[in-house]
Amino acid sequence: MEPLLASTSVTSDANSRNGDGDLCSSRETSERLKLSEDLESSGNNSGDLSAEYVLLQLRIFRINLVVTAFAAVVSILFVDLNAAISLLLGACSGIIYLRLLAKNIGSLGKSSSSVGKVQLIVPVALVLVVAKVPDLHLLPSLVGFLLYKPSLIIQFLLEPYARKNLVN
Amino acid sequence: MDSITTAASVVAAGLAVGLGAIGPGIGQGSAAQGAVEGIARQPEAEGKIRGTLLLSFAFMESLTIYGLVVALVLLFANPFAG
Numbered sequence: 484m485e486p487l488l489a490s491t492s493v494t495s496d497a498n499s500r501n502g503d504g505d506l507c508s509s510r511e512t513s514e515r516l517k518l519s520e521d522l523e524s525s526g527n528n529s530g531d532l533s534a535e536y537v538l539l540q541l542r543i544f545r546i547n548l549v550v551t552a553f554a555a556v557v558s559i560l561f562v563d564l565n566a567a568i569s570l571l572l573g574a575c576s577g578i579i580y581l582r583l584l585a586k587n588i589g590s591l592g593k594s595s596s597s598v599g600k601v602q603l604i605v606p607v608a609l610v611l612v613v614a615k616v617p618d619l620h621l622l623p624s625l626v627g628f629l630l631y632k633p634s635l636i637i638q639f640l641l642e643p644y645a646r647k648n649l650v651n
Numbered sequence: 652m653d654s655i656t657t658a659a660s661v662v663a664a665g666l667a668v669g670l671g672a673i674g675p676g677i678g679q680g681s682a683a684q685g686a687v688e689g690i691a692r693q694p695e696a697e698g699k700i701r702g703t704l705l706l707s708f709a710f711m712e713s714l715t716i717y718g719l720v721v722a723l724v725l726l727f728a729n730p731f732a733g
Contacts, residue, residue: 536698543705591683592687635706635710
């Protein structure tokens with residue numbers, strides 16, 4: 484599954500720079516290495532600096548997936564299957580919306596001077612699809628769409644721990 | 652749906668989107684201005700500034716989405732339609 488990448492992908496070239504091959508066995512380890520290098524040194528280029536932003540989006544994406552799975556299980560158990568499908572559709576729309584928003588913010592100040600409004604098409608399309616398909620419900624799909632907000636709050640609460648782990 | 656309900660729904664939909672977009676629009680503009688100024692002044696904090704901007708934009712734009720959803724419900728899934 485493709486992560487929430489905004490503009491530049493995180494490449495694992497820390498191995499070739501440092502020469503310590505045993506530390507870079509996995510991709511995540513090399514990402515952490517590269518990010519800690521970025522945090523330590525202040526004179527890097529913009530591609531290195533945006534790695535922190537890309538990692539933030541990746542963390543939000545993972546938390547969003549966990550929250551969505553939890554909400555889908557709860558809605559299957561306590562409501563019904565149609566509500567769960569609507570919730571999953573809304574959650575997918577929320578992920579796409581957040582990705583488009585992150586892409587627009589990533590290009591802010593580089594290729595554009597203002598944040599675009601393309602991401603607002605996603606809730607419009609969601610409401611239109613839910614209104615046209617009789618099996619889908621509006622309220623669960625909106626709740627699913629807004630699941631990105633608890634994900635952002637959880638990420639904001641967990642950020643000090645993640646930053647501490649990255650520095651260590 | 653009678654004509655008065657239709658007309659009121661269309662007017663309410665326009666007001667919901669229009670009035671609901673004023674506040675977040677002003678807020679997003681000032682937030683983007685501050686973020687770009689911050690990145691220009693302190694380029695080493697670009698990732699952190701962009702992350703904070705993403706959080707604040709997501710929360711601000713949800714206010715616009717609320718108005719948008721109300722407008723779309725009034726237009727396409729109106730609960731007051733007989």
